[in-house]
Amino acid sequence: MKEISKTYDHEKVEKALYAKWEKAGYFKPEINPDGEPFTIIMPPPNANGSLHVGHAVFVTLEDIMTRYARLQGKAALWLPGADHAGFETQSVFEKKLEKEGRSRFKMPREQLYEETLKFTLENKEIMEGQLRRLGASCDWSREKFTLDPAIIKIIYKTFVKLYEDGLAYRDVRPVNWCTKHQTSLSELEVKYEEQTDPLYYIKYKVESRKSEVESHIIVATVRPETIFGDTAIAVNPNDKRFVELVGSRAQIPLTDIEIPIIADDMVDPKFGTGVVKITPAHDPNDFEAGRRHNLETREVIDQYGRLNDKTGPFAGLKILESRRQVVEAMEKKGLIEKIDQNYVHSVGKCYKCGTVIEPRILPQWFIAMDKKGKKSGKNLAKDAITVVKNKEVSFVTPKFEKIFNHWMKNIRDWNISRQIVWGIRLPVWYKKSKFVISNEVEKSQGRQDPRALLEPPTGGLAMAQDDKSVYVGIEPPKDIENWEQDADVFDTWFSSGQWPFAALKAEETRNKKQETNDFDKFYPTAVMETGWDILFFWVARMIMLGIYITDEVPFKNVYLHGLVRDKDRMKMSKSKGNVINPLGVSDEYGADAVRMALVFGTSAGNDAVISEEKIRGMRNFSNKIWNASRFVILRVTEGDLQTGQIGAIRTDDLTIDSKDLTAADKKIIQSHTEIIEYVSHKLDKYQFNQAGEDLYEYFWHTFCDDYIEIAKTQLDDDKTAETTKKILIKILSESLVLLHPFMPFVTEAVWQELRQVYTKLPDSVMIAKWPRK
Template sequence: MDKTYEFKNNEEKVYRKWEQSGIFAAPEAKEAKKRGQEPFCVIMPPPNANDPMHVGHAMFVTIEDIIVRYHRMKGDAVLWLPGTDHAGIETQYVFEKKLAKEGKSRFDFSRAELYEMLWDYVQKNGQTAIEQMKRLGASADWSRYKFTLDKDIVELAQETFIKLNKDGLIYRDEKLVNYCVKCGTSYSDLEVEYEERRVPLYYIRYPLVENPKEFVVVATVRPEPIFADTHLAVNPNDESKKGLVGKKVINPLSGEEMEIIEDSFVDPDFGTGVVKLTPAHDHNDWEVAERHGLPKRQAIDEKGRITELGGWLAGEKVDKAREMVVEELEKKGLIEKVDENYVSRVGTCYRCGRAIEPLPKKQFFIRVKPLAKRAIEALDQNKIRIHGPGREKILRHWLSNLRDWNVSRQIVWGIRMPVWYKEDGNGEDYVVSKTKPGDGFVQEEDTFDTWFSSGQWPVLTLKTNKPGDFEYYYPTTVMETAYDILVFWVMRMLMLGIYLTDQIPFEQVYLHGLVRDEKGVKMSKSKGNVLNPIDMIDKYGADALRMALVMSSTPGTDKNVGEETIRGMRNFANKIWNAARFVKMSDVGKNNDQAPGDEKFRKRLSKVVTKVEKQLDDLKVGLAAETVYNEFWHWYCDKCIEQGKEGVISAGELKNGLVVFLKLLHPFVPFVTEFVWQNLNEEEGILIASSWPGYDDMMKK
C-alpha cells in the first residue's frame, strides 16, 4: 500500500468498478421472491434535472446511500430508484432569465416552440445532477432512472387526473388564487412564501352618507384598489361598533355608497376595528363575499396593472397606482394618519420574490378533504413512522386544514392538462380525456402544478419500470427528504398514493434538516457562505464531505457544516488508510497465534457491530456514523493497534477486526474503504458486494 491515500486518483476508478459489477441494479422481483429476500425500496427525491448539486442534495444523497448500502450488505433486495424533476416554473423561470439576457422573451415564441427550446435546454444540461450524485458515491439503480416528463410518466399522471374527475374530486371554478404577475402563473397556498416587511399603514376616512362631515376610519396597507371596495365590515362581538352596522359610507375614490356589515373574521384589535372589503384581491374578503353574496370587482389584472374599473388609474402598475391614490386622498383630506413602521406579513412568489397578487381566475381544483382524511387515518393507525421531532404534528395540522388544491399552472414547461373545450363554446363545458374527443375541440393550455406529478412519484416510477417492480417494491420502505418540503411533497404523496393504491406509499419518512454554515447561519449567495459540494469533493474527497454531513446529525434538525469540518473528515479517511497499511504490514509473515487480549477484543467488536446495526435499523444515521467513527479511531486505532504492537492482541485478530470495521464503515465512507479492501482482499471481490458482519449465511441463500 502507498504511504498516503490519494482520493483524487482513486474515487473515479472505484465508482467505475462498482458500476461495472452491476451491484447497483436491484434484483428482479421474481428472482428476489424466489430467494426469499426482503424488499427494501427508497425512491429518490428527484432533484431539478437542470440544476447542479447543492449541499442539500448532497445531504439526501449521502443519507440514502448509507441506508441502501447497509441493507444491500444485509442481503435485502435493495432498490434505490433515481430520477430527476422537470421542476415546472423553476426551470421556466431560469430559462426566461436566459432569454432576457439575449434580449428575448417567452412571448416571442409559440407554445410549441418554447416547450421545444426548454426541452433541448434541459436535455443538454440534464446529466449534471446525475453525474454529480455519482461523484458523491450514489449507488442508485441507474437502469431504472425516470424523468418527470417521460412519456409513460406523463400518461399515468394524466390518468390520475381523469380518475379523480370520474370520482367527483375535480372541479373548475373561478376562485381567488395566488398569482405572480412576473412569472405569469398561479400557485397553490403551499407555494406562497411569507415574509415580514415594513410597510406604511394608511388610516383612510370613509365619509358617512347621512353626514359626510363625519367619517368611519379604516386602516389598510393597500389603498390602490379602494375604488373596487364593496363594503366595510366590523366584528359582531365588538360592542363599540354595533351602531355602525347597516349604515352607509361613501367610497373615497369612486363616490359609491357602501354598506357596513358584520362578520366574525374581522379582528377588532387591528387598526380601528373596521375593515374594507375588496373581495377580488383578498382571501378573507373573498370568503366574506361568498358568505354574504357580495359582488367581486377586479381592480388589478394578470399583468399587475389597474383594470378599466379604476378609471383615471387604468393601466397603471400597482406601485405607481398606490402613490397616485395616496396623493389624491391627501388632497381630499381623507388620510387621517400613516403608520410608517407597520410590519405586514406579505405573501411572495417562491421563485422571483415578488409580492403575490390574489386574483380571481378560473382554475381546476382537487377536492382534498376526502384524500386528507385517508392520510390522517393512516397516521392514526401507525402505518407510517415520521422521523423528526414535531414533524408529524405539523403534517397532521396541514392535512386537517387544507383548502382545495389549485392544480392549474399558466406555464408551458410541464404536463399539459387532459382537458378539452369546444372551439365555438364559451369555455364553460369541458371534457376530461387523454385523447382529443373529436374535431372542433381545443386542449386546455394550462399545465399541472409540478407537485401533482411529484405527488404520485412512488407509484409512477414503479409502475413504469421493470415488470413486477410495483407489485414487489410497493409500498416503499423509506422516504427520505428535507423537512421543508414535508407539506409540499410528502403530504401530497400520502394523499395521492393512498388514493391510487389503497396502500401507504412508504412505511417510514426520514426528514433531514437544512445544512447551515459552521456558525449556524442559513447559506445564501448574498452572504457568501454557500458550500459547493463539488468544490469540497475536489478538495477533500467524497468520503470527507459525506462524513461531515451526517456525523451526529439527527432527523428534523439543522446541521452546521463548514470547510473545517470537512477537512477534519479527510483526516479520518487518512486514518483508515494508515491503520490498514499498518495492519497489512504487521500481518505479513506472522503465524497469527492467539494473544491474551483476543477474546476480549472479539467481544467488544461484536458489541460495536450490534450497536451500529441497531442504530441503522432505527434510522439513527447520524448516531451510527458517530459510533463507528469513535469506535474505529479511539478504540481500534488508539488502543487496539497499540496493544497489537505490545503483543496483547494478535496480528490476525487485528486484521479480522479491520475487515469488520471496513464493512461497518463502508456505507458512510465507501470510497476509501473499498480501496483499502482491494489492497487487503483482492481475491474476495468488492466490498460493496460483501455481507454485513454476521450475515454471511444470509448472503449464501
C-alpha cells in the same frame, strides 16, 4: 513481499471504482435475488442546476441506508430520478432568457417548451454525473424522469380518477397571482413575511337615515389603491356603534360610486375602526363575503400589477405608485382622517421572486383536500391523517408528526393550474365555441375574446359552459378538431406527489417483456428521506395521493433532514461567500470525506454543520484507514500467502481458539463485538451520526491506536503471531464492511488489496455480508 501504495490517492480510485460497481450490476436489487425487498425512491433533484451541499446530504444518508440494506442481504433498490420541476425550472430558465435579452412572453409555446427541455436534459446529465461522483449506489437502469411518457400517463390517470370522483374540479376562485411570473401559485408557494406599512384611515361619505349619525364613516386599510374595486362597506352585526348604518349607502372616495353598507360576522369590531371595505376582486376574504352577499366583483388591478381603466386618472400606474398618488389625492380633499405609520401585518410574496402576491379571481383547477370522493368514498386529507395516527407511516423525528397533523387539519383546496408552459399539460379540453370566460372574469376584466386567452404563454382562463362541453381524459377527444386543450400545466408537485408509485409502475410498463414486477415487489417503499422544508409540498402529498391511488401508504418511514450550515451555524448563501460546493470538495478531499463530514454531528431533523476543516479531518480518517490496513496487509503477507495461507494457517478459516488469546486480543474482540451490535442498532434506528461517530472512534483509537500497537509486538513473537494475524484480518475485514456505507470508496480500495492476501473475501466489499456479533 506484497506491494501496496504508501498513501491513499482518492482521485485515482473513486471514479474507477464507481464504474466497476456499476458495470458489475451491484446497484441492482437482483444482486440479492432472494432478499427481502428494501426500497428508497430518490427525491428526484430538480434538473435545472448543479447539485449543492443539501443534495449531498440526501445522497449520503440514502446511500448509507441502501448500502446497509444490501450488505444485510436485502434486495435493495434505490430508484433514481430527475424532476422537470415546472415553475422552479421555468423561473431559472426565465432568468437565463432575461440575461440573453429575451422573454418567455415573446416566445411561441412550442419553442419555449423545446428550449426548456433541452436545458433540463443537459442539466439532468450533469446532475447524474454528480450523483455518481458522490458514490450514490442507485440503480441507474431503472432511472425515471417526471416527463417520461409512461409517467405522464400515470399522472393523467390519477387526474381523471380524481375528476370522476368529484375531487378535481374547476372553479372561479381567488388565487395567488405573481405579477412577475404571470402565474397563479399554491398556498405553499406563497411566503408570508411580517412587514410594517402605513394604515390609512379613509373617510367614506354616508347617506345616513338619522341625523344624529355622522356624515361619514372611517375605514382603515393598507390598500387605499383598491378602493375603486370596493363593492360594499361592512360592519359586524353586533356592533352597536354602526347598527343604524346597515342598509344605507356609502360613497367611494374620489368617485361618485355608491355602495351598500352591509353586516357580516367576518368583521372584527376591534380592527381599525370596526368598519371595513369589501373588495371582492382583490382579497380572498372579501371574495367570500361578496359571494355571501351577492356583491359584484370589480377588478381594478390587471395581471401585471397595474391599475386598470376603472380607476380613472390612476389607470396604468403600478400598485405602489398608485397608492402614493391615491393617498395624495385624498389628502388634498381632506378624505384621510389619519395615518398609522407603524402598522405591522403579514404580506404574502412569491417564494421565488419576492413579488407581493396579488389575489386574483380566476377559473382554475383545484383538488378538494377534505371531501369524500363520490365514487371512491376516500378523503385525501383525512385518510393521510389516519395512516400517520396508526403508525402505518412513522416519522423518525416525532416533532414532524405534530407539524404534519396541524397542517393537514387546516388544509385548503389545492390549486393545481399553472399558467406556464414548462410541465405536464392538463388533459382537459373545452368544446370550441362552447367555452366561455366565466361571468366573474368577463365582468371584472371586460374580456371579449375567450380564445385570445387560451393563447400561450398565459394560460387557460376558460370555463366550460356545461358538463358536456368539457372533456377530461387520458387520450385526447376523438373529434379533436372541435376541442381546445386547456393551456395550463399541472403544479409540479402534483406529479412528484405521485412519485413512489408512478416511478415503480412506469418501470413495469417499460419492462413488460422482462416481466419485472417492480410495483408489487417494491411498494410500499421502506423510507422516504428528504429535507424537512418540503414536508407539505411533497411528503404530505405523496401520502395523500399514494393512498388514494394504491390503497397503501407510499412509504413506511419518513426521515427528514435539516439545512446545511457553515461552521458558525450560518445558512450558506452565495452573498455570504460561505457556500461549499460538494463536488469541489469531493475532488479535493475525496467523496468519502465529504460524506463522513456531513454525517458527523447531524441527527435526524436537525441542521448539518460542515466546514472545510471538518472535511479535511475526515480525509485524515481515510488516510488512517489506508495506513492501518497497509500495515496489516504487509505484515500478514509475511509467509506463504500465495496459496491462500496466512503463515501456517489457512486463511479460509478464521476460527480463533480462545485459549490462544492474549488479554489485548480478548479486549479487541470484545470491543469489536460491541461495535457491530451498536452500529447495527443505530442504523436500524436511523441514527446515522451516532453509528458513524462511534465507528470512527472505534477504528481509529481502539483498533489502530491500541490494538495495532500491541499487535506489533505480538507479531514478533512466534507464540502469538499466527493468532494475531487472524485477528487483524478478521477485525479489519469486518470493520471495512461496517465503514462501507459511510465511506464506500476507501473501504473498497482497501478491500481489493486485502482480497489478494485473503482470497476468501467476496469480490467487493459492497456485496459482502454484514458482520454478526
